[in-house]
Amino acid sequence: MSGSHERGGVPVADEAALIAAARAAAADAYAPYSRFPVGAAVLLRDGRIMRGVNVENASYGLSLCAETVAIAVAAAAGRMADIVAIAVAGGTGEEPLTPCGRCRQVIAEAASVGGSEVAVICATPDGGTIARFSSSSLLPHAFGAAALG
Numbered sequence: 690m691s692g693s694h695e696r697g698g699v700p701v702a703d704e705a706a707l708i709a710a711a712r713a714a715a716a717d718a719y720a721p722y723s724r725f726p727v728g729a730a731v732l733l734r735d736g737r738i739m740r741g742v743n744v745e746n747a748s749y750g751l752s753l754c755a756e757t758v759a760i761a762v763a764a765a766a767g768r769m770a771d772i773v774a775i776a777v778a779g780g781t782g783e784e785p786l787t788p789c790g791r792c793r794q795v796i797a798e799a800a801s802v803g804g805s806e807v808a809v810i811c812a813t814p815d816g817g818t819i820a821r822f823s824s825s826s827l828l829p830h831a832f833g834a835a836a837l838g
C-alpha cells in the first residue's frame with residue numbers, strides 16, 4: 690500500500706531514520722585514499738537498520754562501496770532476504786550520490802532473494818537533497834539467478 694505516510698513503499702519515519710543512519714555511517718567511512726566518505730544503511734522488514742561504509746584499500750581496486758558492505762552486514766546476520774530499502778549518503782553535496790554499477794547488481798540480488806523491489810534512497814551528505822529509485826529502475830534487465838537456469 691502506498692499513501693501519504695509512505696514513499697516508495699517505505700514509511701516516512703523509517704525513511705528518515707534510514708537516511709540519518711546512512712549519514713551517520715559516512716563519518717565512519719574508511720576512505721583515506723579517495724577522501725570520499727560514503728555511508729549506507731539497509732532497512733529490514735522488521736524495522737531494524739544495519740549500516741555500511743566504504744572500505745578502501747592501499748590496493749585501490751579492492752575497495753568496497755558502502756552499499757555493498759551494508760548488504761553484506763545484513764547477509765552475515767542471515768537477513769539478506771529481509772532488506773526492503775537501502776539509503777546511501779555521500780558525494781560533493783550538489784547531487785545525491787547514486788550507487789555504482791556493481792552496487793546496483795548487489796542491490797538487485799537482495800531484491801531477487803527478498804522477492805520484491807528494494808527502495809533505493811540517495812542523499813547528499815547533509816540530507817538536504819533526496820532522490821528515490823526502485824532497484825529495478827536503477828538496473829533494468831539485470832542479470833540474475835533465473836539466467837543460471
Ligand code: THU
Nearest residue numbers: 723725727743754755787788789
Ligand atoms: N563509493 C561508494 O561507497 N558508493 C558509491 O555508490 C560510489 C562510490 C566509494 C568507493 C570509493 O571508496 C569512493 O566512494 C570513491 O569512489
